Each structure stands twice: as C-alpha cells, then as structure tokens.
Amino acid sequence: MDLEGFTRDKIKNKFNQKNLEEILATRIQEYKNLNDEKAKLMAQSVIDEVNTTLSLDETNDEFLKEIIAVPEAKVAMGEMGVGSRGAGDFFTHRKIAEIVASTNTKSLVNPTEQDDGGVVKVKSNEDDVYITTAVDGIHSRLSEYPFLGGFHVTRATLRDVCVMGAEPVAILSDLHLADDGDVGKLFDFTAGVAAVSELIDVPIVAGSTLRVGGDMVLGDRLVSAVGSVGVSNYPPTARKGASDGDIVLMTSGSGGGTITTTALYNGFFDVVWDTMDVDFIKASNALFKSDIIKNIHAMTDVTNGGIRGDAYEISSTTGVGLELYRDKIESMVAPNVLNMLNSLNIDPLGVSIDSLMLIVPPEIAEDVKNIINSAGVDIAEIGSVNTSGEPTLINDDDTSEKLVPLFREAAYTKIKKLVGDTTPEDFDLMKEKVEYASKRAIFKKEKVIKHILEN
Incomplete structure (x- = not known):
C-alpha cells in the first residue's frame, strides 16, 4: 500500500x-x-x-x-495503455523520445528511433568502437517469482544489446523491494540474473538495491531493472537499415517474461521450462564470431507487442514495407508455447515470443541461416521487405491484412482480458493531452537549465 x-x-x-x-x-x-x-x-x-x-x-x-508541479496530462497510465506494448504505449514512448531529443546531445542511435538499445561511437587507437547500452524492467507479474523475473529480464536486456550488433560485455542490476518484502527476494532475483550471467560468461559489474518508496510503501512488491553494455567494431544493425528487396528471417522463439507469466497465471506450468534458455544469445554470438554481422541490415527481437508491434515500428520508423507469412511465423514459435496460446485464444502474433528477427540482403540469407543453425538454433525465412510503406500479413488462405498493433498487446491473463485491447473512443483526445504534457516537460527542462547556467 x-x-x-x-x-x-x-x-x-x-x-x-x-x-x-x-x-x-x-x-x-x-x-x-x-x-x-x-x-x-x-x-x-x-x-x-x-x-x-x-x-x-x-x-x-x-x-x-x-x-x-507535474505537467499533468489528465490521462492515467492504464487508460493510455503505457507498458502494455500497444498503440498507446508506442505513442507515449515517442513523446519520451522527443524529450530526450530536445537535449541536442549526440548519439548514433537514440530513443527517437524506437530501437532496442542506444549506441554511441567512440575512438580507440584511431579505430571506431560502437558502445551499445540497454535496460529492461522486470515483468510486473513476476514480483512473486524473483528468480524467474531476474532470469528473464536479464535475457531481455542482453537481447536488446545483441540486436544492435554488439557483443555483451557487462550486466548491471537495479533492485527495489518494498518495506515488508523478505530479504530473500533480493537473493533469489540476483540468482536469476547470475544464472544468465554464468551461462553466457558475461559478468555482473554493478547494481543498486533500495526499498520501494522507503517507509511510505507497505507490502512486498518487487520492481527492478537490469541493464547491459555491449561493444562492436561495426556500425549498429538498427531498424533504419532495412532496405527494399531484403529477406526477413526469424529464429525459433519460446518467449520470456510474458510467456512465463501466461503459463503461471493460466496453469500451463510445464511451459515455463520452454522459456528457460539462452538460444537468442547463442544465435547472436554465432553471428558476432563471423564477419557476416557487418552485412546484416537490421536486427530486432520479437517482443514489444509481438511481431505486430515490431513490424509496425520498423515500417513507421524506416518507411519500408514488410510482407510476412503467418504460417512461417507460427512455425518458429515453440510447439508447447503455440499450443498454450491457441488454447487460451491468445494471438501468437500479438505477444512477445523472444525470437531474433533479421533483415538481410538476399545474397547472404543462406549463410546467415547456416551460421545460426550451427549454433543449434532453428531459423526460417518469414517474408521480405518492399516499398509499400506498411507491414502486410499473408494468411494461410492467401488473404492479406495490414499488420497493426492493438491498443494493448494480446491479452494473456484473465485480468488483461477483462481490461481489453480495443482502442478507446477518445484515443485521439488522449494523445493530444499526452503530447501537451510532454511539451510542458520540455519547456520546464529548458527553463531550469537556463536558470542554472545564469546563476
């Protein structure tokens, strides 16, 4: 409380x-x-x-x-769907990115591009070195399962570094536990982070541990974030690299925090074991060890709002179109996971399945598949890039539909189904209010900076 x-x-x-x-x-x-x-x-x-x-x-x-004074939007987080990986969440994150962009500081990849990680370029012995950072928060419904929460959030942040073409070199952990939480939760969460660290031989180098709200919040809610740092000698494989004629590849995916939550809260407990792997990082490392990484145009993980969200974000930020095939996408979802999603009437294309999606020139597509297969990870061609400017899904009966994110990602727990995923009738008005609040925040920031510099 x-x-x-x-x-x-x-x-x-x-x-x-x-x-x-x-x-x-x-x-x-x-x-x-x-x-x-x-x-x-x-x-x-x-x-x-x-x-x-x-x-x-x-x-x-x-x-x-x-x-x-908070520049209030008069729109609540839940009303806007923030954190629910849908249209409302994407819009809000774009407003956050505009505040970041208003600083006019320089980086190679920053939040304005809605990519998984950020990248800065530095010089080392006259060579360019690209440093990637990413941070992810624990899945909110895994507060009662700290080990699983720590395990999956660590995988998530490492994925975000990998998809920028950087090799992970360090992990950071920030842990907040409410006043009545048992100290054992700290250790359980850290053990989950450490398990991934040990599996892929990337050290945990720093962190912080605090109480949620200090003495003012009662209960045992755990919230946390894990960050990671990666380095590369090649420019990042950001979404903006996608080009007409490219091939879209996707590795097998069994999900992470979202699928684990779905399994726990719907009674599919055996599916939890499907999620406990580091295949994504194994596949990425195989690419890093080969010289082919420099020729890959774009990489992303199928997470935020599922492939619906990722395809939409790629098209909206790059201007290219995508043509994707439902049957090929679903063939890359772990069978137990796909069975659970279908049994619960959850759209497999609208939830995070944690696959690696690569956009590559056609001449290297087979080489990429062979390299990833050699790491013991399945991969398939699921579509191509064109100039249509929008993502299109080809269904099993050859009908097509535009791939658009729902207002919230596909509902995967009972309470999410009750909340629903339909777009509110006043969504446009909500967006106006949110945008106004973000502009007021920028104005305040600039006024404070001016005051500090003048005094």
Missing part, C-alpha cells in the same frame, strides 16, 4: 484528517506487528510529512512551485 499517495489524495480532497489517521493506523497494522499507539504515531507522521510538502503551495518561490 502506498501510504503517501493515499494520504496525499485524501488530504487534497478535504478528507477529515482524524478519520484519515484511524484508517492509516488500521492499514499499517495489517502489515506491521505494532500496537495501537505506535501505529497511530506512524499514521500521524505520514500525515504530518504530506501536509508539510503540500505547504509548498503557499511558498513565495514561484519558480520552485513551477518545478515541483
């Missing part, structure tokens, strides 16, 4: 503070073994602290008030 957020909301809405104290004391005792007196003292402290921060509204420092 977020004591601070709950209290702030009640006070702002003129809730009786004596009654609020009693409610808070009761809630605190649900989590803490405290007597009535100590619980009330803690409740009073929460209320006092929130009241103190709210008194900032009365300060004469107008600039400080402007800085601490």
Whole structure:
C-alpha cells in the first residue's frame, strides 16, 4: 500500500484528517506487528510529512512551485495503455523520445528511433568502437517469482544489446523491494540474473538495491531493472537499415517474461521450462564470431507487442514495407508455447515470443541461416521487405491484412482480458493531452537549465 499517495489524495480532497489517521493506523497494522499507539504515531507522521510538502503551495518561490508541479496530462497510465506494448504505449514512448531529443546531445542511435538499445561511437587507437547500452524492467507479474523475473529480464536486456550488433560485455542490476518484502527476494532475483550471467560468461559489474518508496510503501512488491553494455567494431544493425528487396528471417522463439507469466497465471506450468534458455544469445554470438554481422541490415527481437508491434515500428520508423507469412511465423514459435496460446485464444502474433528477427540482403540469407543453425538454433525465412510503406500479413488462405498493433498487446491473463485491447473512443483526445504534457516537460527542462547556467 502506498501510504503517501493515499494520504496525499485524501488530504487534497478535504478528507477529515482524524478519520484519515484511524484508517492509516488500521492499514499499517495489517502489515506491521505494532500496537495501537505506535501505529497511530506512524499514521500521524505520514500525515504530518504530506501536509508539510503540500505547504509548498503557499511558498513565495514561484519558480520552485513551477518545478515541483507535474505537467499533468489528465490521462492515467492504464487508460493510455503505457507498458502494455500497444498503440498507446508506442505513442507515449515517442513523446519520451522527443524529450530526450530536445537535449541536442549526440548519439548514433537514440530513443527517437524506437530501437532496442542506444549506441554511441567512440575512438580507440584511431579505430571506431560502437558502445551499445540497454535496460529492461522486470515483468510486473513476476514480483512473486524473483528468480524467474531476474532470469528473464536479464535475457531481455542482453537481447536488446545483441540486436544492435554488439557483443555483451557487462550486466548491471537495479533492485527495489518494498518495506515488508523478505530479504530473500533480493537473493533469489540476483540468482536469476547470475544464472544468465554464468551461462553466457558475461559478468555482473554493478547494481543498486533500495526499498520501494522507503517507509511510505507497505507490502512486498518487487520492481527492478537490469541493464547491459555491449561493444562492436561495426556500425549498429538498427531498424533504419532495412532496405527494399531484403529477406526477413526469424529464429525459433519460446518467449520470456510474458510467456512465463501466461503459463503461471493460466496453469500451463510445464511451459515455463520452454522459456528457460539462452538460444537468442547463442544465435547472436554465432553471428558476432563471423564477419557476416557487418552485412546484416537490421536486427530486432520479437517482443514489444509481438511481431505486430515490431513490424509496425520498423515500417513507421524506416518507411519500408514488410510482407510476412503467418504460417512461417507460427512455425518458429515453440510447439508447447503455440499450443498454450491457441488454447487460451491468445494471438501468437500479438505477444512477445523472444525470437531474433533479421533483415538481410538476399545474397547472404543462406549463410546467415547456416551460421545460426550451427549454433543449434532453428531459423526460417518469414517474408521480405518492399516499398509499400506498411507491414502486410499473408494468411494461410492467401488473404492479406495490414499488420497493426492493438491498443494493448494480446491479452494473456484473465485480468488483461477483462481490461481489453480495443482502442478507446477518445484515443485521439488522449494523445493530444499526452503530447501537451510532454511539451510542458520540455519547456520546464529548458527553463531550469537556463536558470542554472545564469546563476
């Protein structure tokens, strides 16, 4: 429970503070073994602290008030579908990328291109070296399964480095556990990260461990992120490299955090074992060890919103078209995983299956397939690149449809099915509000920078 957020909301809405104290004391005792007196003292402290921060509204420092005021969009995360890997999420991430771009700092690949990782170029002994970084957060529904959460988020961030054509060299872990969480969760999560580290011989070099919300958040919710760093002597295989006439290849995929969550919360427990591999990194490393990596036009992992989301993002950021075949795509989904998705009526093209997708010139397609097969990973040709400017899916009956992301990725748990994936009627209005908030954030950033430089 977020004591601070709950209290702030009640006070702002003129809730009786004596009654609020009693409610808070009761809630605190649900989590803490405290007597009535100590619980009330803690409740009073929460209320006092929130009241103190709210008194900032009365300060004469107008600039400080402007800085601490959130540029609200009046659109909630859930309403916009942020984090749900669909149209609302992609739009919001583009607005975040615009804030990043407004800094005018230089990088080779940055969030404006909606790629998996970012890349900077540096000089080393007169040679160009490309440094790739990526960070991923633990799947929110794996908080109760820290080892699996750590294992899969580590795979995810390493994939994001690999698809930029960089060889992973370091892993970083940032771990936040709420006040009542058992310390063992820290160790279990770290063991999951360490398992991947050991399997692929990439060291964990740094990290941070904190409480979620400090004393103000009760419960045992775990949130975390794992980052990775990779290096390459070749330019990145970013999405913008896709060209007309290229062949689209895809490796076999058995999913990661999303598929694990689907399996756990729908009772397909045996499918969890299908996800426990490092095939993606094995396939990538095989390419790195050959000189062919420099000739690959683009690489990505089939994750955010499934291939629907990835195909849409590639077309929208590069202007090329994609023609993909449903039967060939589904043949690359692990049989147990595909069976589970079909049994639960979950679109296999709308969820993360963690395959490696490569866009390559036709003359090297067979060589790429042979190299990846030699690493013990299956791969198939699933389509081609054209100049249509949009992604098209060819169905089994030869009918075609435009591949577009849903408002949210395909619903893979019961609660997600209840929330739904249809686009809200006021989505255009929501986008306007979100865009306005992002522009206000940029304006605030520029005003603060100016103030610091002048003083």
